[in-house]
Amino acid sequence: MAMTDDRGRREAMDRRVRSRIATNVLLVSLLAIVVTIFVNYGAWEWSRDHDVRFDLTRNQTLSLAPATRGFVRSIEDPIEIYLVHGIDEAIRERARKNLNDTGFDSGILQNVYLPFLDQLAADVGAMVAEVLELNQHLVYRSASNDREREEPISWQRRLDLPPSKFLNHVVFYNLRTKTKKAIPLDRFFDLDLGGPDPTLGFRRPLVRGDLIEPNLLQGLRAVVAAERKKTYVVGGHDERALNTAVTFLGLDRFELAPLEAQGDRLVIPDDADLLLVFSPGRAWPEQDLRVLEDWILAGGRALITQGEDCAEPFATLLERGGAAMENRQVGHEVLHSRQGGLYRLYGSDLLRPAHGIPHPATAPTVAEGLPIYLGFSRPYHLTKDYEKDRVRRDVLVRSTPGGVAMPWIFDGRDWRQAPERGTELGDFPLALAFDFRRGDGERHGKLAVFGSDEWLATPRLNQRAEIANLDVLANVAYWLTDSEQMITGTPRSFRGAKVILSDGRDRVFQAIVMGVVPGLILLGGLLVHLMRRR
Amino acid sequence: MRNLLILTRRELAASFSSFGYYALLGAVAAISGFFFFQALEQGGGDLRWALVGSSGFIFWLALILAPLLTMRLFAEERKSGSLELLMTAPVDDWEVVLAKYLGALVVFTTFFAPFWLAHLVLALFFDGPVDWGQLSATTLGFSTVALIQLAIGLMASALVSQQLWAALFAFLGNMALYSLGLLRLLCEEGSRTWNLLGYVDIGRHVQTGVAGLVDLRQVLLQVSVTLLLLFWTVRIVEVRKWR
Structure with a gap:
């Protein structure tokens, strides 16, 4: 009896000890779960304002520029980004008729179109993922039209877009303002649509460059409510029509309008934030020059190009900054002949800062070492004879020491004959930026002049152009309109790493x-x- | 710490001296070589895409490999009776658990060797512009996800006596882990919960690594959840010892 009691007591004690241990384990486990959740939630909250992702790729493929990060973080509107890619019947039909061409809807492209599109869409998706990490107001929806049918249809209805503006487009949709912006997928890349592929032995589309970040930025900017800068394109003096450049700025934060001299007199509207003057083919009347000069000195902003056919030197305006346009052109002793008479400038060599401090408009391009395509360019003669305390002058673009200045506008003759005709070797300033200071608190006048207009010509700005040209144009325009926070140096050179x-x-x-x-x-x-x- | 090293070495020796391990590694090398070559050809020789293209295979490999490597760790020792011997030895329970875990982790990581070898061959003999950074991030991405997968496998092995059940539970556990991201479908897009579930979505962690990125939040999440699972495994081993 006593033994049974003893065993019973022991068992009861065992049960008590076991239940105490079980309770202990349970409590410690609960505590561990709480600590794990707390630590991770804290890290998640903290990461919303801090960078915790590290890009290990060789070319920093997925690293967004600081300016891009700043802009994306500043977005407060809820924005949806859509990408539906795939072959549609209209493209397929056109491809049948167009078997050997190399256009976006060509037969050659269609042979390998779908896997190629998958790659493009995935590349865009990877970059969008980085953007989404920075702002939780943004949502990304992506699908392949050939594999998923229901979602694309419902998205298209929601966005109320025709297929031609929806399929193979990246669509940005601001839920608050209901504004939309659709950018074709192929614009996000520098594509060679019928490039030879030695690995596969047949022609296939190739990605030569990556324009994803600037296009994402452009799309977001277009749907985010922001003040648009009123920009006038000056005409009336046989100015060169640079439509693609104008269209590009119009898609960004610039509201474009033509400005013709009225009754032989240039009248600059009060709401003008920026003037664009593209290589006048005939000299400006004295009074128009005075109007422009007075306007800039009173705080106006202008971008002037002075290409090969420019007949107006804007002498008195440039003289205020100790500069003068020269009537000769700079080429490269080796490169220009290979490039069909165009001067290919490489950012890392040519976009040198004037005083060791990069100019904000070209610094990102210099940092990225991106090539821009300037064409033959007029150099500027610089003197020290100007009011330095009132005018800040910076060189935006400078040629390499291998630049050749020729004493004539390129006439198609063999440039190698040039030394006998007074050719000069050296590094020449090819674009300048001026900041005309006024009294404290008063708006500065700003002016950017380029000795070339070829860099803004349509063939240079379309999808096969040198990828930094658009970037330099946008950044100079931002600098001129005091929107330095928008400046980015985002285009990347070829991001793939191919093995043959x-x-x-x-x-x-x-x-x-x-x-x-x-x-x-x-x-x-x-x-x-x-x-x-x- | 000395005990931990000795026990880990014991685990590694058991794996590396078995022909089965080499047979499995050889098979994985051949299959991964096939997928890598296919992806390379389809991507027009683009190495970046070859890695992205073959990541699907790595994903399934990790999902199957983790239960295979962990199922025997406790279950087999229990079946053969060597576990009791181990538990009566002057070593702590956490040392036994951690040694088994580290051994499995090292063995698991060796299965990435074929991918590195393929890249090395491309770099040395074919002038391939290999992006070692992306390859490292991919390896790190899969390895950190494997931290949790192996911890789940180890816990399953400690819980049940049969290897097969251990493997099945581990596989289902890992599938459930990957399915966490699917819960997002139930939430309003862009909402706080939706974003939070995206943060714990292991599938996205893998994608991050394959893209060439290292996200410290994801590493923290994986390490902390692994520690939690290992803590529970130690408790399970302790409880089973008391029975």
Whole structure:
């Protein structure tokens, strides 16, 4: 009886100890769960204002520019970004009629169109993911039209867009203001749509450059409510029509309008934030020059190009900054002949800061080392004879020491004959920026002059152009209109890393990775096994 | 710490001296070589895309491999009776659990070797512009996700006596982990919960790594959840010892 009581007491004690241990384990487990949740939630909250992602890719492919990050973080409106990619019947039909062309709807492209589109969409998606990390007001929806049918249809209805503005477009939609912006997917890349591919042995579209970040920015800016800068394109003196440049600025934060001299007199409207003057083909009347000069000195802003056919030197205006346009052109002793008479300038070599401090308008391009395509350019003669305390002068673009200045506007003759005709070698200022200071608190006048207009011509700005040209144009316009916070140096050079596996090399590689390597591993295993048995 | 090293070495020796490990590694090398080559060819020789293209295979490999590597860790020792011997040895329970875990982690990481070898071959013999940064981020991404997968597998192995059940539970646990992201479908897009679920979505963690990024929040999440799972595993081992 006593033994039974004893066992019973022991069992009861065991039960008590066990239940105490179980309670203890339970409490500690709960505490561990709470700590884990607390730590992670705290990290999540903290990361909303701090950078916690590190880009290990070689070209920093997914790193957004600081200005881009700042802009995206500043967005307060809820914005949806849509991308539906795939082949639509209209494209397919056009492709049948257009089998050997290399356009976006060509037969060649259609052969490999879908996997190629998948890649483009995934690249855009990867960059959008980085943008989404910065702002939780943004939502991204993406689908393949050839694999998912229901969602694309419902999205298209929601956005109320025709297929031609929806499929293979990145659509930005501001839920608050209901504003939309659709940018074609192919604009996000510098594409060679029928490029040779030595690996596959047939022509296929190739991505040569990446314009994702600037296009994402452009789309977001277009739907985010912001003040648009009133910009007038001056005409009336045979100015060059640079429609693509104007259209590009119009898609950004600039509201474009033409400005013709009225009754032989230029009248600049009061609401003008920026004037664009593209290479006048005939000299300006004295009174128009005075109007422009007075306007700039009173705080106005202007971008002037002075290309090959420019007949107006704007001498008195430039003289205020100790500069003068020269009547000769700068080319490159090696490159220009290869580039069809155009001067290919490389940012890393040519966009040098004037005083060791990069100018805000070109600093990002310099930092990225991106090439821009200037064409032959007139150099500027600089003197020290100007009021330095009232005018700040910076060189925006400077040629390399290998630049050749020729004493004539390029006439198609062999440039190598030039030394006998007074050619000068050196590094020449090809674009300048002036800041005309006024009294404290008063708006400065700003002026940017370029000795070339070829860099803004349509062939230079379309999707096959040098990718930094648009960037320089936008950044100069931002600087002129006091929107430095918008300046970005975002286009990237080719982001892919290709290996050429042609002429049987692919089979060698295949044999190595699928035969030799596994074989060696098995052999190693066999040796280990035999050694163990011994 | 000395005990931990000795026990880890014991676990590693058990794996690296078995022909089964080499057979599995060889098979994985051949299959991963096939997928990598296919992705390389489809991407027109673009190495970046080859890695992205073959990541689907790595995903499934990790999902299957983790239960395979962990199922035997406790279950087999229990079946053979060597676990009791181990538990009566002068070592702490957490040392036993951690040694088994580290051993499995090292073995798991070696399965990335074929990918590195393929890239090395491309870089050395084919002038391939290999992006070592992206490859490192990919390896790190999968390895950190494997931290949780292996911890789930180890816990399953400590919970049940049969290897097969351990593998099945681990596989289902890992699938459930990946399915967490699907809960987002129930939330309003762009809402706080939606964003929070995106943060814990392991599938997105893998994508981040493959893209060439390292996200410290994701690493923190994976490490902290792993520690929690290992803590529970130690408790399970303790409780089973008391029975």
